[in-house]
Amino acid sequence: MDEKNLDIIKDYKYGFSTDIENIKAPKGLNEEVIKFISNIKKEPKWLLDWRLQAYKRLKVLKEPDWQKPKYPKINYQDLYYYSAPKNFNEKPKKLEDLDPKLLETYKKLGIPLDEQKRLNGIAVDAVFDSVSVATTFKDTLTKNGIIFCSISEAVQKHPDLVKKYLGTVIPITDHYFATLNSAVFTDGSFVYIPEGVRCPMELSTYFRINASDTGQFERTLIIADKGSYVSYLEGCTAPMRDENQLHAANVELIALDDAEIKYSTVQNWYPGDKDGKGGIYNFVTKRGLCKGNNSKISWTQVETGSAITWKYPSCILKGDNSIGEFYSIAITNNHQKADTGTKMIHLGKNTKSKIISKGISAGLSDMTYRGLVDISPNAENSNNYTQCDSLLMGNKCGAHTIPYIKNKNSNSNIAHEATTSKISEDQLHYCQQRGLNPEEAVGLIVNGFCKEVLQQLPMEFAVEAQKLVGISLEGSVG
Amino acid sequence: MxxxxxxxxxxxxxxxxxxxxxxxxxxxxxxxxxxxxxxxxxxxxxxxxxxxxxxxxxxxxxxxxxxxxxxxxxxxxxxxxxxxxxxxxxxxxxxxxxxxxxxxxxxxxxxxxxxxxxxxxxxxxxxxxxxxxxxxxxxxxxxxxxxxxxxxxxxxxxxxxxxxxxxxxxxxxxxxxxxxxxxxxxxxxxxxxxxxxxxxxxxxxxxxxxxxxxxxxxxxxxxxxxxxxxxxxxxxxxxxxxxxxxxxxxxxxxxxxxxQYSSAFINGVFSLDTDKHHEIRTSVNHLVENTKSYQLIKSVLDDKSKSVYQGKIYVSPDAQKTDGYQLSKCILLDKNTEFNAKPELEIYADDVKCSHGSASGSLNENSIFYLRSRGLSYKQAKKLLISGFLLDVIEKITDEEIKSFIKKTMELNQ
Structure with a gap:
């Protein structure tokens, strides 16, 4: 690495990892870097102060170490906290204006940026490294009054909304990685669905990590106003890398009275090679607040990638009669590790939550479901149902279940079930007898095992996810 | 100190x-x-x-x-x-x-x-x-x-x-x-x-x-x-x-x-009232093949009491054919009671049968209605349901003499 380029603030650094030239903040985490990020994004003062407050808090926080998958210590001073495609400053007006290399990359990822792909009904806010580059389908959305843009744009155009809701679900005083994100977040998506509007299409963002050594700190904020509905898709890929890459995103969802948010994720980031070298650290904080009465938040996730996945998409059920749901498939193979689950915090009356978690571990991997169901004394007549099943493939992997169950209300019920087993020989035998080879048989059985969760995904994702499940388990049989 | x-x-x-x-x-x-x-x-x-x-x-x-x-x-x-x-x-x-x-x-x-x-x-x-x-x-x-x-x-x-x-x-x-x-x-x-x-x-x-x-x-x-x-x-x-x-x-x-072929059974009953706070924490380690464990914990909580069950089943990579089971149930009778559970499975072997369940909630209103329709008072119905709930665990005791002694101590009669 070229030493000279590291220390000069506001100096452009020319890329080395792709052919796209990157603007980079110098390596390291300090107030100057935070000011640099804030400045380059032309942020108002309150946001800079907010970031600096988070940074102040970060300095006294300790990195957590209670998780099951351990990882080598991250040197936070050795990371870049900002990188952006260079020509971002002269904002592209049309697709043709974009860097052709960038378009090519997106094409490989299959993102329907082209106008022709409008028929797919997907509006895409594509994030390359840390800055949103293009947003499509704006017209249809604007007609409905829906705001779907990058969070930096939202800060400029809708500062009131951002100021009102940013950090209300994940405050800057939260845990280490969330606070780190608050201090240095670069970009992400912002969605606002106005009162009574049902979003006519699935909103989708593709995240992509590309620049070497760049921690990705996305910030997503989704607000569903009274009586509205939105379904949001998130999917990720990352190219081959040798050193581990940190990804600490924050996702905040807020559902007001009678609103519903459905958030689906398919995550297939680079998991490292067969010997467990490289791969992404996926330490994401996702939290939804059912603020209004009768609101609903539903998380669906298919986690197949990353060297380490460590996240607990949660619901805070504050409004009366609110509903929280969590559907998850987590697959680990080779040396992958996952510690994932959910938190359902019941505060309002008549709140309901449902957790369906399917874990599959193969090879030398290790998978943990960790979840919390907490029914507070005031959450009268609340209900929770939890089911977590684990499937083990091979005798070198691990599957663990660690639920925390707290019931403080005598009129509320919690039911929790968990099983751990392997694929039954009988089922395999039956499938093979019908002419399937062992790999196909396992694929079929695993898809059946996951079906309950796969059904929750929107059409576009379900197909991809089903394929992913098969791909992730390749080579784990026999 | x-x-x-x-x-x-x-x-x-x-x-x-x-x-x-x-x-x-x-x-x-x-x-x-x-x-x-x-x-x-x-x-x-x-x-x-x-x-x-x-x-x-x-x-x-x-x-x-x-x-x-x-x-x-x-x-x-x-x-x-x-x-x-x-x-x-x-x-x-x-x-x-x-x-x-x-x-x-x-x-x-x-x-x-x-x-x-x-x-x-x-x-x-x-x-x-x-x-x-x-x-x-x-x-x-x-x-x-x-x-x-x-x-x-x-x-x-x-x-x-x-x-x-x-x-x-x-x-x-x-x-x-x-x-x-x-x-x-x-x-x-x-x-x-x-x-x-x-x-x-x-x-x-x-x-x-x-x-x-x-x-x-x-x-x-x-x-x-x-x-x-x-x-x-x-x-x-x-x-x-x-x-x-x-x-x-x-x-x-x-x-x-x-x-091999060793087995462990752990059964427990919490029956708490007045500000009491009790906990059972178990850790069953399956270290070799063909071992078995069974845990059943039931609790009835009244008047600001709190019970905690932390149960762990650990299965080492060598412990194939393990059979591990864990169930915890709780009835909360009073508004200020609290039940916490952490039933944990840590499994490193694939040919195993391990499961756990945990349920907590109030007394079943339908059961009470049924008993009252048969002429029992609310108090009697409640007592009967609770006895039945707890007896389930007591009946697991394999020693008759001690079983009847415990029933007598707990004032549970069939």
Whole structure:
């Protein structure tokens, strides 16, 4: 690495990892870097102060170490906290204006940026490294009054909304990685669905990590106003890398009275090679607040990638009669590790939550479901149902279940079930007898095992996810 | 606390000459001073912060017990329901060891200190216990010997002590084909003490251990009890816990299934009211092939009480064909009650059958309606449902005599 380029603030650094030239903040985490990020994004003062407050808090926080998958210590001073495609400053007006290399990359990822792909009904806010580059389908959305843009744009155009809701679900005083994100977040998506509007299409963002050594700190904020509905898709890929890459995103969802948010994720980031070298650290904080009465938040996730996945998409059920749901498939193979689950915090009356978690571990991997169901004394007549099943493939992997169950209300019920087993020989035998080879048989059985969760995904994702499940388990049989 | 504990330690053991035992005790004392009483920061004490509980209910602890005071065994405390052997602890000190129903040469009682047989656990309360326990009795049940009568261990505390820690420890070795039944009974005349009990069991091939822990008498003491069970091939251990009388009680069972075809059963009942806070924490370690464990914990909570169940099933990579099961259920009767559970599975082998379940909630309104339509009052209906709920666990007890004794103690009739 070229030493000279590291220390000069506001100096452009020319890329080395792709052919796209990157603007980079110098390596390291300090107030100057935070000011640099804030400045380059032309942020108002309150946001800079907010970031600096988070940074102040970060300095006294300790990195957590209670998780099951351990990882080598991250040197936070050795990371870049900002990188952006260079020509971002002269904002592209049309697709043709974009860097052709960038378009090519997106094409490989299959993102329907082209106008022709409008028929797919997907509006895409594509994030390359840390800055949103293009947003499509704006017209249809604007007609409905829906705001779907990058969070930096939202800060400029809708500062009131951002100021009102940013950090209300994940405050800057939260845990280490969330606070780190608050201090240095670069970009992400912002969605606002106005009162009574049902979003006519699935909103989708593709995240992509590309620049070497760049921690990705996305910030997503989704607000569903009274009586509205939105379904949001998130999917990720990352190219081959040798050193581990940190990804600490924050996702905040807020559902007001009678609103519903459905958030689906398919995550297939680079998991490292067969010997467990490289791969992404996926330490994401996702939290939804059912603020209004009768609101609903539903998380669906298919986690197949990353060297380490460590996240607990949660619901805070504050409004009366609110509903929280969590559907998850987590697959680990080779040396992958996952510690994932959910938190359902019941505060309002008549709140309901449902957790369906399917874990599959193969090879030398290790998978943990960790979840919390907490029914507070005031959450009268609340209900929770939890089911977590684990499937083990091979005798070198691990599957663990660690639920925390707290019931403080005598009129509320919690039911929790968990099983751990392997694929039954009988089922395999039956499938093979019908002419399937062992790999196909396992694929079929695993898809059946996951079906309950796969059904929750929107059409576009379900197909991809089903394929992913098969791909992730390749080579784990026999 | 640091100075006080050192002074009390020196006072207690001033007559001891320097030897292995005193050295061992001093080591443990230092460890305890370093670690202190366990608090919320430790994962295993997450739901019950002992440090806080002791501070709130007892205040500063004494560690010194005046040895000159005579402790007479109060015969009215002795159970008359069935013949039994007995060990009587009074204020943490063994006052009587009576095995008169057994062959003298089949039950050996050893008093010598032996460092090799000590429980190995990273637990500051074990350090405290090791430092202050006066006698490390070792009871050895000979090969092929089945005890004629059960052994009752009375844990008595007298009303002339308060704010004191009482430490007791027993080690049992069950040789091949032997069998032992133990009933633990707490008889507290004292208020506001911290009672700290450690048992270690080594089960050789085909040995059978049954341990029934009965905490029935209402008292304001804080208690901690730890069982370490090491099992060899074909051995069986059965533990039953009735958690009811004390202000705070935590029972911890650590069971290592080291031999094939060994099995462990842990059943527990919480029946709590008035601000009580009880916990059962189990850790069953399946270390070899073909082992089995079963846990059933039920709790009924009334009037601001709180129960905690932390159960862990660990399956090592070698422990194929493991069968592990865990179920915890709770009925919350009062608005201010709380049930916390952490049923944990940690599994590294694939050919296993492991599952757990946990359910908590209020009494089933439909069942109450049904019973009331049959002419029962609300109170009767409630009582019947609760008895039925708890009897499910009691019926798992495999010893008829003790089962009916427990039913009588709990005032549960079929």
């Amino acid at each position: 640091e100075n006080k504990i050192k002074i009390d330690f020196d006072k207690t053991f001033k007559n001891y000459s320097s030897n292995d035992e005193l050295g061992f005790k001093k080591n443990n004392l230092e460890n305890f001073i370093k670690e202190g009483l366990p608090g919320r920061k430790l994962e295993s004490w997450k739901f019950s912060d002992l440090n806080q509980i002791i501070n709130k209910n007892i205040g500063e602890l004494n560690f010194y017990i005046d040895p000159s005071k005579e402790n007479l065994i109060d015969n009215t405390l002795i159970i008359k329901d069935f013949d039994h052997n007995k060990i009587v602890f009074i204020n943490g000190k063994v006052e009587e060891l009576d095995f008169s129903f057994e062959d003298k040469d089949k039950v050996k009682i050893l008093k010598e200190f032996e460092i090799s047989t000590k429980i190995k656990s990273k637990n500051s309360l074990l350090n405290l216990n090791n430092a202050f326990c006066k006698n490390f009795y070792k009871i050895n049940i000979s090969k092929n010997y089945t005890m004629n009568k059960p052994l009752i261990i009375y844990h008595v505390s007298t009303n002339n002590i308060s704010s004191t820690t009482l430490n007791s420890q027993l080690n049992f070795i069950l040789e091949e084909n032997s069998s032992l039944k133990i009933v633990d009974i707490y008889e507290d005349k004292s208020e506001k003490n911290f009672i700290n009990i450690f048992y270690s069991f080594i089960l050789k091939e085909n040995a059978i251990l049954k341990n029934f822990k009965i905490d029935k008498l209402q008292n304001s003491n804080i208690k901690y009890s730890y069982n370490n069970i090491d099992q060899s091939k074909n051995s069986v251990s059965e533990t039953f816990i009735l958690s009811n009388g004390s202000k705070f009680l935590k029972n911890e069972i650590n069971c290592n299934l080291n031999g």
